[in-house]
Amino acid sequence: MWHSFFSNIFSLYSLLEGRAFCLFLFISALIPLSSHAQECIVHGRITDGHTGEALGRVYVMTNNNIAAISLPDGTYTIRLPLGKIVNIAFKSLGYETKNVIKKASAPDSIRHDVILFISENPLEEVVVTARSEARKLRESSMPISVISQHQLQGTASSVNEVLARTTGVTVRNTGGVGSASRISVRGLEGKRMGLFMDESPMGQMSNFISLNDIPTDMIERIEVYKGIVPYKFGGSALGGAVNIVTKEYPPFYFDVAYEISSFNTHRLSTILKHTDSKTGIQLGIGGYYTYSDNNYNMRLINLDDRIVRRNHDKFSNVLVGASLKATKWWFDELKYELLFSRTRQEIQGIDMDIREAFNHSSSIITGLTMKRKNFFADGVDFDFDLVYNYGRYGLKDTAKYRYDWNGKQYPAVSTYGGEQGNFPSDGRNKSHEVYGKLNLCYTLDKHHSINLNAYANHTRLLPKNELMDKVLGYAANHPSNMNSFAIGFSYDLALFDNRFQSAFTLKDFFFYSRSKVMESYNINELQTISLNRNHIGWSGSLRYRLSSVFLVKGSFNSEIRIPTSEELLGNGFSILPSTALEPERTTGCNLGFLYHKARKSGGFMEAEINGFYNNLSNMIRFTQDLLPSMARYRNFGSVQTYGIEGEIKGDVLPYLYVYANATYQDLRDTRKNIPGTNVSNPTKNKRIPNIPYMLGNFGMEFHHENLFGGKGQNTRILFDASYIHQYFYDFEVSVNQNRKIPTSFTMNAGIEHSFMNNKWTISIKLKNLTDREVWSELNRPLPRRSASLKIRYLLK
Template sequence: MKAALIPLLGLLCFTSVLATQPDSTSHVDKLIEGVTVQGKSMERQLRSLGLPISVISLRQIQGTASSVEDILTRTAGITLRQTGGVGSSSRLSVRGLEGKRIGIYIDEQPIGELSEAISLNDIPLDMIERIEVYKGIVPNKMGGNSMGGAVNIVLKEYPAKYLDASYEIGSFRTHRLNSVLKFHNKATGLTFGIGGGLITSANNYWMTLPQRQGIRVQRDHDQFRKILAGGSITADNKWGLDRWKLETFFANTYRELQGLETPIDSAYNHGISIGANLLARKQDFLFPGLDFDNELSFVFSRSGLHDRAMERRDWDGTRYPPTSSHGGELQHIPSDGYGRTYIFADKLYLNYTFSSTQALSLFARVSSTVDRPRDEYQLHTMGFEANRPGSVFTTTLGLGHEAYALQRKLLSSLTAKWYYYKSRGEIAPYFGANVFDPIEVHNSDFGINEALRYQLSKTLSLKGSLAWDMRLPTTEELLGNGYLIIPSSSLQPERALSTNLGMLYQQSYEYGRTEIEINAFANHLKHMSRLVPAMGPAVQYMSFGAMRTFGIEGEIKSDLTPYLYAYANATYQDLRDVRLLEPGSQRPNATYRKRMPNIPYLLGNAGFELHQTNLFGLRGTNTRLLCDASYIHWYFYDFEVSRFQERRIPTSFTIDAGLEYSLDGGRWVITAKAKNLLDRTHYSEYYQPLPGRSFSLKIRYLLK
């Protein structure tokens, strides 16, 4: 739940929360196999290094990217489908598996429960130390209910006194303001942090509407605004533990809804979230070798949709009545809701190192979510509220074993997990009904995975993994949303058998290093859940059936000279429908062995960085010139049932560039960026038009 909470407050709280002093036990960060490991001691350097993982370094983060999602799209095996500009909905895909299957973490805490309160792009890049992308297997200490992989944002650790403030202005009336203040009080031994941020954008770029015979219009109802604030108090080596940390956060979001087939003039989403998180951590807890880490969290959110316009229009100005006699532009009922959500969670992680080559770990996470929708406008106009109350209780247990063998050349990471899920709610017996019946759904199951790494030499290692994982369905999938999404109480948990085989080459030299990695992967997914049309305008999650994936990815990163760094990666992923029969019938499946729609299958990225200190003899300065290119081959957004199929997303090729200049020993940093430099038209997610060329200028001040 800190997953939900700490991320917000810990990370949003903005660096201030994270800006805490290192434990006095002084964990030394060591770079091993491309993964940063906290070296408590030689005996405790047991990490899941056999897992398929990509690590995005500080250098790549401080590049041409404006957001975390920008960075992830340049990583091998990752795609991101967006619906628009700043603050728009997006779906992350790792090797073709996407959405709810991918875990999102901040400092190893899941933030999926706060999808409306916080997103990856809310995290200021200046706060991030590195980004870890796990592909296929998620480490035991992170737990969670994900099966396709996970993204873990690792935040920086700040010195005892620190001030960081930045302001960025960009195209489409975009503004970003972030600030962090941290200080240590010697008298009390406590460290205090406070921070906040503001993101606003009109997103008023021009777009071509393929759905409307190529009409070109300017987005006129896509305003986005988010305010974030938080604080923390940290105590090291007090009250019997190595660290106590109390964090709080506040988030306020406003997002207008942009129409494509027809304009939307007044509908918008809104939300407010507050939360608190208490972390407790100690090494050698109870007895030597046992490390203890526990985080207790609470989050309260109040959010809803405002949609009660009494008139609609077309792009040519033609006027239409609302979707119902009571108003609305989107649904067949109006809405002016203020739903309340309460989230409680506790995460416990115990790691026992009982020899120089073996360790056991136990992960346990309990989470309870209670939804209490409220829409007085619906109740007044229609006599009932379409969204119904519900609750979800989940438990995840994981037992892991890590061991070295063959003179520490072989590392094995074995994990077994148990999942339990219970959900209660109310459903309508048929679409449009104004009476609701109670329903309860529960399920449990097991999963297991094994990852191996063999060190052939100091520079070359082999990795392999095999996983039999599952993902429990979410509340929305099981119980719907009370109206437009129909319940599907018989939905089964998704099951996946996945494997990975890879090679990693690393070579360090005087002025840098070179890394080359190649991975081949395969996945067979059963009971795949997809959102499909149901009755009238309603939709429903259904068990699609089986899907299989084969793919290969490769990446090279190298310091070519003391002044030039370059990288390139490419991914090919072939996802196919392997259902023999149509669901619920004996008819042959017409899309058998057809490529899965709306998922890119061929993509690549490349870029370089030129850097030089004290350019032109100006002491205390550093100059960086960066350029990144991204390529996504065309793909269908519906099944290809004919060679004349026209439902396709065209090939996308974009180039971003940036210039960063720091002076006064890094106290002042000025960054200029250009995205989509060639102003190429590109689309995503069922032909959603994305922004064209844009520019931004950022000024940052650091005092430490």
């Protein structure tokens, strides 16, 4: 494993010219140590005394002058001259001002955390303004779940595990670390979900960097939108969206974490940021590395319940990146980023003992971000992103023999080799993707604002698999181009001292693609396919605050999702083209109620319930083709969904936080006839198979400062439980239908202890405490009981 690790690092250094890379890292680390020797640095985190949430935009004033403004994660940093007594005031609208007197007697770094309490006589509007970003999002008109930074540091180790505990969300995995996964929100899953990072769509990048790869230590919060995708995100998605918001960093920030867990799993992540206070230029560098053998035991239901050890499921993934950010130029933020990633994933056999086949990918991503408030006019906010992604990927399957689970040897699938399917493969595909997003928001006054969003995407695929072409006797895959453009116009309205809010969005989607494809490998005639389509979608949402603790919200939408290049044109080795696909459209509504109250003794109580309806037409499903081992995407027809979800959470005691949520979602086939025929549909009004319909989560956290004595220490003891009711893999059209995904009930626990004012944190986690068998896909067992140890060092 370590040989693989160092090989990855060596290749990475070669790409980024390792010596210059190390010199840059060394100089960046020395800058803060040498530039302010005659000053004392005071830093810390500001939180709400009732909710414990981080407070952003708090003014930190020294001797009546603004010295700093806290970041969204509540952190602040100021510099004090040596030998002087300074009064530091922490001020935020709606909160009581807190004053602290400090004397800098020696050059040092002093941590001082601050807790602010809501003023006894706040104005209603002021209180809303002072709420944290996560709280404001939860109280917006859209149906949304927000996972704050505090919740990310629980028993979960990855983004998928965090999402799986969220109301209305399921995550379907096929195995351990790095395995294929699908995120589902209210039963709509896969490519219907929009995946975003800092409000930028991931698009083709998700084939190389998944949300699950991002270390939770680098995330400020996760936003899960249900039914409506915010207009400012751009792109086409329906059913919802997941947006990862990465952290904003103080002037100096160094964070490194290492985790080791069962099945020889290792995770390493680090980030270094340094900002020059005079120029406002921030330099950053960081990355992560993940490796796992995934060698857990599994029971093969399809082979007489045989117990075997997964022997070909190794996964490795490395990403490094650098950024340059300016905040004092004409733009409020001008940022350039460069990322490199590489992944290797072995293919675990289930029916046969696969020993050599694996998937591989690598990519280089570069991006430019520009933001400015009052862009050439008061009240106009400008936000622009431009990203280019170059990727290389493919399946390598060239083994000379195949083996069953008894060790018996068989000839390869072809005289040229191969362990799976009908053809060997040596994929060396390339892809180019460029996308740009422009968002212009004009605030007319405190009641009205309008927003214009434009999103353009160009994808060029260059498939190359000479080995497969050699077997077939002709080139099966050819270059293709796909262009899409979406423009959206939105209007926001706020009335009655902000008690009423509404938003309406109108979008126009256009896409064009051109390629040469084969509709079937047994008919080797090329067809030139040109597609040109245009569709309109819209959405609206509103909410009304009935009192200081209670609000009601509603939304309605008619959204469009354009098929991806893979769905239309295939992937070059296992998915056939399906150029006749129609875009999916969903029409739905949501009605929800939210209760939130701060407790006098500290903390809060919150309860939310939502009912939803959705009708999905031209549903796209991944189905097996007539050709063995090949598949393609097809329009399934119409699906109707009814559901209800609820959550309650809060501080039942000053040191005890509890949450519980539950979801029921009923997806039904509403097709009258079998597509393309006049034959009545035998599955009409039957529940859509292979999608969970009843699920829930429960958890609690005990937290206490200096539980074991000493100072600057904090301890958290955590417990989570998750339940998913059994569901059928196929349509339930016969009493003899017995292919089911069995009921899943898992429990996790952990303990986290930080000391030296959060500089060091040690976490121990146990997952699947009762060692239950768990599946979320048919015949794809998930890991059973596992343990992990994580050590983190943070300096800021």
